Structures are given as structure tokens and as C-alpha cells.
Amino acid sequence: MTSFLPHAKRLQGRKVLLGDNLSSHLDGDVIKTCNENNISFVCLVPNSTHLCQPLDVGFFRPMKSARRATLTTWKLQNLRLTTVPKDRFPILLRQCLDQMDKSKFQPSKHRSSEPRPGDKEESAVRRNLINSFAATGIYPLNKCEVLNKLPSNENDGEIVQNVESVLTI
Incomplete structure (x- = not known):
């Protein structure tokens, strides 16, 4: 938060901070700070950084x-x-x-x-960096970028529903 917050404060409107479900990234103070500064904290789907984490x-x-x-x-x-x-x-x-x-x-x-x-x-x-956010469907928002990378199997409907629920902000 100490690196992100000064930049976020300069921007107008609601901001989004992405987390990768590491417990060290998510605690009560982080959520409180996000709420106080008009920031939505969004966790990526667990075990999906190879699909959803732009830097990966x-x-x-x-x-x-x-x-x-x-x-x-x-x-x-x-x-x-x-x-x-x-x-x-x-x-x-x-x-x-x-x-x-x-x-x-x-x-x-x-x-x-x-x-x-x-x-x-x-x-x-x-x-x-810019193309990484596009390839993960984060910006511009495009759930198909992730959905198209998922393997096909009999649980496709459940997988699609889970990914769609996370990508709908």
C-alpha cells in the first residue's frame, strides 16, 4: 500500500487494487485503507496467476x-x-x-x-506491461481473454461461471 497509495490519491474516481490471494497482501488494515481511499480491493482467482496475473x-x-x-x-x-x-x-x-x-x-x-x-x-x-493487462482481460476489461485460455472439459459451465463472477466488478 505504501507504494500504491500516493499514486492512487492523485487519480479521480474509484480505483482498483488487484491482489493475488497471498495472505501477506490481504489483511484488515489493507481493506480499511482501501475503503478510506475509494479503492476496490479485488482478489484474482486462486491458482490462476498463470492466466490472470499480468506480470506472470x-x-x-x-x-x-x-x-x-x-x-x-x-x-x-x-x-x-x-x-x-x-x-x-x-x-x-x-x-x-x-x-x-x-x-x-x-x-x-x-x-x-x-x-x-x-x-x-x-x-x-x-x-x-500494457499488453500484459490486455492479455489477462484486466484492461480493457475482457473476460474472454481468460476464458479462451481455459482447457475444455465437462465442467466448462462451472468454470465459466466462477471466472465470470470474479471478473464482474
Whole structure:
């Protein structure tokens, strides 16, 4: 809440804070703070982060690849070290994010047009974050994004009903 609340207070209207059902994310103080600040706390469906959690769906995999490449390069240059020193971590993190951004321009689904001459290239990190919310059906709200990823079986009706009840805010 300490990171989210200052940003939420600057926005007008009702806000939504998504939780992933970890007990450390949900307690009475969090709910009270949300209510006091016009924030709806919404829990994702248990055991569904691979379908519903934006960062799991579209951000962490590219980051893991970039992290692996960054650490491999660092390790080859620092053969005597077995761990990354704390003072090197921010530098390696920046290299990892830069590695993620080394991609051709592909506009996010929510960009209105292709870039014009002089436009800055859209960050791949930003694009992945935006597209992750679309791919999970969170923004823009689209329950079909999750429903289409579910396996087909005889309990389809019950599954659809459960997902629809969670995605209806």
C-alpha cells in the first residue's frame, strides 16, 4: 500500500487494487485503507496467476531471459566471484531492462497509431506491461481473454461461471 497509495490519491474516481490471494497482501488494515481511499480491493482467482496475473503472463518471462543473458555476461567477466555484490545489482538490473528494450518498435494494443517521424520509440518494457493487462482481460476489461485460455472439459459451465463472477466488478 505504501507504494500504491500516493499514486492512487492523485487519480479521480474509484480505483482498483488487484491482489493475488497471498495472505501477506490481504489483511484488515489493507481493506480499511482501501475503503478510506475509494479503492476496490479485488482478489484474482486462486491458482490462476498463470492466466490472470499480468506480470506472470507477459512480463516475467522476457525479464528472466534478459536477466539470464545479463548475468551470464557478468559471470564471464567476473570468474572469481560467486555472487553479485550489492553495489553491482542496480547496474545489472539496468542492463537487464535495457536488454528487454532492445527490440523493434511494436506499438502496444492501445496506441492509436504507428509512430510518426520524430516520435520516441516505445519502450519494450512499457509495451509488455500494457499488453500484459490486455492479455489477462484486466484492461480493457475482457473476460474472454481468460476464458479462451481455459482447457475444455465437462465442467466448462462451472468454470465459466466462477471466472465470470470474479471478473464482474
